[in-house]
Amino acid sequence: MKFKYLVVDDEPLARKLIATHASKIEGLELVCECASAIEASNVLRSKPVDLIFLDIQxxxxxxxxxxxxLKNPPSIIVTTAFRDFGPEAFDLDVIxxxxxxxxxExxxxxxxxxxxxxxxxxxKVLESVEEPAFIYLRADRKMHKIATSDILYIxxxxxxxxxYLRNRMLITREGISILETKLPAEQFVRIHRSFLIAAKAISTIASDGVEVGGKILPFGRAYKQSALAALKVKI
Incomplete structure (x- = not known):
């Protein structure tokens, strides 16, 4: 992956020197050289830029x-002949x-x-990606760690x-109402006193029930309206 950069300086020789140095660094790609901040501003509106080598005066x-x-400025490396602006520049989070x-060098x-x-x-972006949600389910005298995304219906x-999971079925003595409290309410819908389904697993919805994993599961009279509302469907 190459990061795109601008060189912004009113001195042509200074721009040329920076661009020459940067061309030797793997991972950087020059977009263009700009003689003023106004010229750079026009470029930023039309082209993606990751880094600016920026003169001050x-x-x-x-x-x-x-x-x-700049509302969302690229990364900035200041290039200047003046020492005095360092504190102000670093306050702007320059690199x-x-x-x-x-x-x-x-x-x-x-x-x-x-x-x-x-x-x-x-x-940080990778770390922020949440691990898939899990529940623990007691079956076969063991505690099974089950990803909620693998559950089709209960x-x-x-x-x-x-x-019923994507590739197997487990039998437990935990009540369906107990399991319902463990599962994300926005992902699972109770359609019948005997059926709790994963909304994403539904393939079709009819007036009498839903199809999940190739099986038709009926609406219970007491659950139909709330289930349809949760699924945001009108039949």
């Missing part, structure tokens, strides 16, 4: 003011602050900081309950 609008105009003349160090931040952000019989 430029005509019309300086680099730091430009950052503050790094490079003083001109910029060596390849110094720009590479800044680029690596950018890569590290991107990697950390990707890791059928209550006289003395036991059958839990």
């Amino acid at each position: 430029m005509p019309e609008i300086d680099g730091l003011k430009f950052i503050s105009t 790094d602050y490079l003083l001109k003349p910029i060596s390849f 110094r720009l590479l160090k800044a680029a690596n900081k950018f890569f590290e931040r991107k990697t950390a952000a990707s890791s 059928e209550s019989l006289d003395e036991y309950v059958k839990v």
Whole structure:
């Protein structure tokens, strides 16, 4: 994967030097060079950009003011001849602050900081993905860890309950009402005193019942209206 970047500087030689340094770094791809913040703003409206190498002292609008105009700014590496703006720049969450003349080694160090931040952000996204919901079900004298996404429907019989999964069936003595309290209410619907079904597993709905896993399960008179409301269906 390559991250796309802009070089924004009113000095042509400075732009050329940064672009030359950055071209040696695997993972970066130049979108274009911009001579002003206004030109960069126009590019950002039309093209995806992950990183900006940004000068501070430029005509019309300086680099730091430009950052503050962006609602969702890309990552920023400041490139400037002035030391005095460091604290203000870092308050704007820039990746790094490079003083001109910029060596390849110094720009590479800044680029690596950018890569590290991107990697950390990707890791947080992966960590935020929730593990599939599970319930524990007692059957065959063991506790089975069951992903709720694997449950098609639950059928209550006289003395036991059958839990139909995608690839098997378990028999438990836990009551259907107990299991109903363990399962996400937005994903499972009680259609009958004897049937609790996974809404996603439904293939068809008719006036007398639903089809789940190739089997027609009937609506109970006391459950039909609430089930249809939960399923957001009018029959």
